[in-house]
Amino acid sequence: MPLSDPAPREHIHTRKVTCTGYRRADGLWDIEGHITDVKTYGFENHDRGEIPPGEPIHQMWLRITVGNDMVIQAAEAVTDHAPFAACGEIAPNYDKLVGLKIGPGLKQQIRERVGGIYGCTHLTELMGPVATTAFQTIFPIRAREAAEKQRREEAAGTATPRKRRSPLVNSCHGWRSDGAAVKRIAPDSYTGADAD
Structure with a gap:
């Protein structure tokens, strides 16, 4: 069911977040996030000049690679569009996510490593849906494979409770x-x- 009909209004801004999960041939998992912010109006930006309507003010990418244990083994960030020329300089800092385990306490650990001046607000926020996408990608596949293994073991008489x-x-x-x-x-x- 959609939301109720809104009051009369004017469209100003759109943020899109897309996350995709992949199983790699080597048994690891890649989770990619993409975020864009777009205005419906043009405006002047000190570092970029005129930003026309529909051109992203923010466009950023984040990929993490995790194992079945949900530990981040690699991380990569890219900034294609940002309001300041310096924004993209911080992208390499996201390799500091390596070693973190996706699970309870992750948000705080991310803030400790790439929060504030050590990261990008938008890339750091993107880790929330990326982490959720990791669960949505990995757990159903692993549960299905565990159930299949259990069925094979039961059929062979070697299953354990x-x-x-x-x-x-x-x-x-x-x-x-x-x-x-x-x-x-x-x-x-x-x-x-x-x-x-």
């Missing part, structure tokens, strides 16, 4: 430990009134 836990439990309302989704998907983490 498997606990169905998830790091997503209590990460949002849908994944609450007493909810129907956790009861069905990760029953070992279920805490509802009818828990065993």
Whole structure:
């Protein structure tokens, strides 16, 4: 269902964030983020001159490479458009993300490494949807492969009991430990009134 009809208004600005996840041939995962900010009007910029309507004021890219353990093994950032000539100079700093694990506490660790004058506000913000895209890319594939392996082992009579836990439990309302989704998907983490 879409949002309700808005009040009369004028379109001024559009920010687009696109994130894409890839499985590499070497078993690692690439997650790429792209962000653009575009105005509907032209304006004068000290470093770039006239920026016409529709030309990005910001256009930036970020790629991280992670393993199955969700640890960042490589990071690369590029700034194609920015309001200041110096903005792109900070892109190499994003290699400081190498070694961080995508999971609880990631935002604070990112701020410590590339926050403030040591990074770009927009590239640093982009790490939020990039990290979420990493989960959305990697966990379903790994869960499917684990289930297939379990089925093969069961068919061969070599299966061991498997606990169905998830790091997503209590990460949002849908994944609450007493909810129907956790009861069905990760029953070992279920805490509802009818828990065993």
